[in-house]
Amino acid sequence: MNGPLVVVGDTLLDVDLVGQSARLSPDAPVPVIEHAAERSRPGGAGLAALLAAAEGAEVVLVTALSDDEAGRRLRALLRPHVNVAALRLDGPTPVKTRIRSGDHAVARLDAGEGRATAGPVSPAVAAALSGAGAVLVSDYGRGVASQPAVRALLERLPDRVPIVWDPHPRGGPPVRNTLLATPNEDEARRLTGAGDGVAASARHARELAARWDVSAVAVTLGPRGALLCQGEGPPFLAPAEPASGDPCGAGDGFAAATAWALGTGGALTEAVTRGVRTASRYVAAGGAVGLSERLAETGAPIVPAGREDDAFEVAERTRRAGGTVVATGGCFDLLHAGHVSLLQQARRLGDCLVVCVNSDASVRRAKGPGRPVTTAADRTRVLRALSDVDATVVFDDDTPTALLERLRPDVWVKGADYADRELPEAATVRAWDGAVVLLPLLEGRSTTRILAAAR
CATH class of the missing domain: 3.40.1190.20 (Ribokinase)
Known part of the structure; x- marks a missing residue:
């Protein structure tokens, strides 16, 4: 301007x-x-x-x-x-x-x-x-x-x-x-x-x-x-x-x-x-x-930063009411039926569901220079439109460990494709007696397959 x-x-x-x-x-x-x-x-x-x-x-x-x-x-x-x-x-x-x-x-x-x-x-x-x-x-x-x-x-x-x-x-x-x-x-x-x-x-x-x-x-x-x-x-x-x-x-x-x-x-x-x-x-x-x-608070922002901060507010409000905080994480690039199924199952495990989303830079490090197909802003917007998702938060690290230390969910959910390996964040979640739960995936659904078919 x-x-x-x-x-x-x-x-x-x-x-x-x-x-x-x-x-x-x-x-x-x-x-x-x-x-x-x-x-x-x-x-x-x-x-x-x-x-x-x-x-x-x-x-x-x-x-x-x-x-x-x-x-x-x-x-x-x-x-x-x-x-x-x-x-x-x-x-x-x-x-x-x-x-x-x-x-x-x-x-x-x-x-x-x-x-x-x-x-x-x-x-x-x-x-x-x-x-x-x-x-x-x-x-x-x-x-x-x-x-x-x-x-x-x-x-x-x-x-x-x-x-x-x-x-x-x-x-x-x-x-x-x-x-x-x-x-x-x-x-x-x-x-x-x-x-x-x-x-x-x-x-x-x-x-x-x-x-x-x-x-x-x-x-x-x-x-x-x-x-x-x-x-x-x-x-x-x-x-x-x-x-x-x-x-x-x-x-x-x-x-x-x-x-x-x-x-x-x-x-x-x-x-x-x-x-x-x-x-x-x-x-x-x-x-x-x-x-x-x-x-009235010296140094407080006039308006809070926005929806990303809501994840912590949602979790804290749920805890104060005696509820169970459930969280899951991933790239969620090109949201598909497998993602929706996982989120529906995860939400049934507690009283709120917070989705931790890899930033664009984090996805590129994990998936390669051609990914993500959609930006973090678009991915979180689509996720928040789902009735099973109560809040989203974006993280920039390779794993969500640091974010989880702040969020402290009662249940951390991942897909069954992690059954044969130890999650790097699992020890962190268990440190406050949180549970790590694997949920079944819909067979044959993945962003990689969708991209291959589109090509």
């Missing part, structure tokens, strides 16, 4: 008061929240900027901030991760406070009606926009994206700088050189009229693209993913990965990742797919609540 990702929009301070409730108040039918802990994070455009920085982007946030306590807290939260080019906020910083009992919100308090002050922009804001490699406008209807001076700078950007516009019903329309608008399903419905479902969202997207004269519209559909409409062709659906967690802010993560992907040269379909994947990972990592907890 030739320049930073510039996020333009309204920033709020989001506060969670999280405690537990075991009783109702004696003077009203409301829960009593006890032992509440306070966690803060940027909201709105500030959250989008923070999540873009977590993906590795260089980020400049153009927003409006007051010099009040909430504004100072926002600056402190943002300063380690993004550069801020501030407009002046007329009035107190908006603060959104959620009161939560465990995983459930019981009330929300909104305060602060500050709006961006009209007038010329500072040299820092002008320089940020003129040097942008990509722009995300995160409009929360509080005046930043509606500033005439800001809109004029956006309209003068060259065509090579993609603009993604995340709209709000109370905000203004996107500038005409916007490449992609990203309303959520509810916003699209409110902007265009009644109608639910994928077909209705496609109609809404096309209507908004025509109304705003933008190149494309992607309607985010929550756990169903995002629907991209561009031109006259059929819509493109990027499905979300299953994830449970606090979804607050997932749309900001989607828009930020999509804008960054477009800035690095990605096509619209690729960028939207990446945005959905990022939003799913954000929710799986605990969403807004998880982010607030990580911001």
